Amino acid sequence: MSAPTVAEYLIRQLQAAGVDHVFGVPGDYVLGFYRKLADGPLHHIGTTREDTAAFAADGYARCRGIGALAVTYGVGALNVVNAIAGAYAESSPVVVISGAPGIAEQRKDPQLHHRFGPFSFQREIFERITCAVAVLDDPLTACRDIDRCLQALRRYSKPVYLELPRDQLEATGFPIPAAEADRQESDAGALAEAVDETLRRLDRAGAPVILAGIEIHRRGLQDILSQLVLNACIPVAATLTGKSVVGERHAAYLGIYEGAMGPDSTRERVEGADLLLMLGATVNDVDTGIFTAKLDPARLIHASQDQVNIGHHRFADVQLRDFLAALRDSVSRRACAWPPAVALPEPAPAGVGRPMTIRRLIASLNAVLTPDMSVICDVGDCLFAALDLRVHERTHFLASAFYTSMGFAVPAALGAQMAMPDLRPLILVGDGAFQMTGTELSTFSRLGLDPVVIVFNNHGYSTERFILEGPFNDIAEWRYECIGELTGPVNGYRAATEDEFERALRDALATSGRPSLINVHLQAGDASAAMRRLAEHLGRKVHG
Numbered sequence: 001m002s003a004p005t006v007a008e009y010l011i012r013q014l015q016a017a018g019v020d021h022v023f024g025v026p027g028d029y030v031l032g033f034y035r036k037l038a039d040g041p042l043h044h045i046g047t048t049r050e051d052t053a054a055f056a057a058d059g060y061a062r063c064r065g066i067g068a069l070a071v072t073y074g075v076g077a078l079n080v081v082n083a084i085a086g087a088y089a090e091s092s093p094v095v096v097i098s099g100a101p102g103i104a105e106q107r108k109d110p111q112l113h114h115r116f117g118p119f120s121f122q123r124e125i126f127e128r129i130t131c132a133v134a135v136l137d138d139p140l141t142a143c144r145d146i147d148r149c150l151q152a153l154r155r156y157s158k159p160v161y162l163e164l165p166r167d168q169l170e171a172t173g174f175p176i177p178a179a180e181a182d183r184q185e186s187d188a189g190a191l192a193e194a195v196d197e198t199l200r201r202l203d204r205a206g207a208p209v210i211l212a213g214i215e216i217h218r219r220g221l222q223d224i225l226s227q228l229v230l231n232a233c234i235p236v237a238a239t240l241t242g243k244s245v246v247g248e249r250h251a252a253y254l255g256i257y258e259g260a261m262g263p264d265s266t267r268e269r270v271e272g273a274d275l276l277l278m279l280g281a282t283v284n285d286v287d288t289g290i291f292t293a294k295l296d297p298a299r300l301i302h303a304s305q306d307q308v309n310i311g312h313h314r315f316a317d318v319q320l321r322d323f324l325a326a327l328r329d330s331v332s333r334r335a336c337a338w339p340p341a342v343a344l345p346e347p348a349p350a351g352v353g354r355p356m357t358i359r360r361l362i363a364s365l366n367a368v369l370t371p372d373m374s375v376i377c378d379v380g381d382c383l384f385a386a387l388d389l390r391v392h393e394r395t396h397f398l399a400s401a402f403y404t405s406m407g408f409a410v411p412a413a414l415g416a417q418m419a420m421p422d423l424r425p426l427i428l429v430g431d432g433a434f435q436m437t438g439t440e441l442s443t444f445s446r447l448g449l450d451p452v453v454i455v456f457n458n459h460g461y462s463t464e465r466f467i468l469e470g471p472f473n474d475i476a477e478w479r480y481e482c483i484g485e486l487t488g489p490v491n492g493y494r495a496a497t498e499d500e501f502e503r504a505l506r507d508a509l510a511t512s513g514r515p516s517l518i519n520v521h522l523q524a525g526d527a528s529a530a531m532r533r534l535a536e537h538l539g540r541k542v543h544g
């Protein structure tokens with residue numbers, strides 16, 4: 001076989017890594033690569049903006065283990081900085097491909113359009129928000145650079161940046177045989193000791209609890225976790241960023257733990273456990289309820305990506321996957337009798353003319369959620385309300401729950417549906433966040449995709465309002481249900497009462513081949529319980 005060009009090699013390696021779709025907006029510095037994409041096996045998905053392409057690639061990556069976008073130099077690449085910083089903060093493996101002026105063009109240092117400083121600036125910016133970068137300006141090393149970046153992406157589950165000078169696409173590359181699998185190995189002695197000590201502590205514990213977090217999702221360890229839960233018969237809570245790493249309708253599930261911000265019943269079980277196994281959970285202000293979590297280190301076993309801490313003992317070089325698998329295989333079964341699933345209470349019949357509330361909204365959604373739906377959630381009260389949503393086993397709940405960038409949900413759902421066409425996205429989004437990126441629904445319409453969008457219309461930036469009220473929290477009142485007139489076919493509904501919502505939801509779920517959107521008008525002051533607790537806490541800080 002003849003040697004591939006640099007562009008061919010990049011496309012081939014992306015496909016081998018699991019990419020079928022590349023999101024983005026073209027521009028002259030990347031057009032040549034777009035031509036290659038169009039002529040090759042990958043599908044380009046055009047978006048309305050570059051930041052939404054990056055959110056889409058992020059959603060795709062969270063479902064597939066890799067996502068990719070291709071943008072032009074400067075104006076395109078700088079437009080994705082926020083979304084890629086979010087993917088970095090939330091460990092989502094996204095490949096950013098940026099076109100660039102050709103090497104020959106750069107030689108005399110000319111003032112070219114889209115330039116904003118030395119040609120190296122863009123790479124330097126992305127160095128801070130990715131785990132590996134490469135400027136493919138040397139055909140001798142370009143293939144190895146591509147492999148190095150993809151290897152880093154898999155190893156760290158973070159974004160990488162590849163800059164493609166436009167005159168290098170056709171350069172002949174020099175691939176070298178693939179390196180042996182880049183799987184991280186555990187230190188066998190440390191692993192055995194960590195497992196042994198954990199088992200001994202588990203044997204002594206009366207009421208152990210597992211707290212599962214986001215790394216379980218990013219490393220694809222959900223199955224091992226649920227086998228461990230069943231084998232050991234230990235109840236399990238999840239963090240907010242880790243929501244959906246365990247099926248939320250199993251009797252073993254305790255709910256979302258978020259310190260003082262989460263439900264009391266979950267908090268009591270987690271903080272009252274005489275042994276807490278924190279598995280893949282990160283310690284940040286969101287998951288600890290602004291550091292209100294009370295977790296006694298003496299009763300804590302914390303396994304993170306590559307180390308285990310047991311009380312005050314630290315075991316380095318123990319991979320989470322190996323630790324979980326070893327525990328699953330060797331744990332002794334505790335006595336328990338869980339029913340296969342818990343039935344959620346049926347919501348009361350819809351009240352005719354009764355104003356819609358957040359509580360009612362979540363109860364109604366719980367009643368219709370099926371195993372073939374994923375939930376993609378934006379920030380704001382929809383995220384706090386989603387604490388009480390119960391997603392099914394093997395579906396995903398995706399949110400920018402830690403980095404908390406508004407505008408994530410609609411485009412991330414585009415990526416999620418492209419990555420997993422069998423799962424229909426339920427998108428939860430505030431009116432403010434929808435105004436940022438909701439027009440990306442246009443792309444769903446164009447592709448005939450059928451997400452169900454619930455706009456939590458509380459007439460402005462409610463989260464901020466709860467912290468500090470002021471006119472800066474007011475936004476324009478849009479007729480969100482009419483968006484299809486602008487963007488392409490969307491079934492739109494306005495629902496201010498329980499019966500209106502019930503009707504709209506039934507209709508939306510029965511619609512396929514186009515998006516549905518329900519503009520849910522909420523009463524002033526209606527907020528989820530979690531939002532009230534959070535706002536109270538943050539408000540105290542803002543007001544001093």
Ligand SMILES: Cc1ncc(C[n+]2csc(CCOP(=O)(O)OP(=O)(O)O)c2C)c(N)n1
Binds near residue numbers: 379380381382460463
């Ligand atoms: C990109 C971005 N800008 C600003 C913020 C700060 N912020 C957090 S919540 C919020 C209000 C969100 O409004 P909306 O989407 O309507 O949700 P609500 O809080 O009203 O439920 C703002 C402005 C943010 N998180 N992300």
Ligand SMILES: [Mg+2]
Binds near residue numbers: 380
């Ligand atoms: Mg709002």
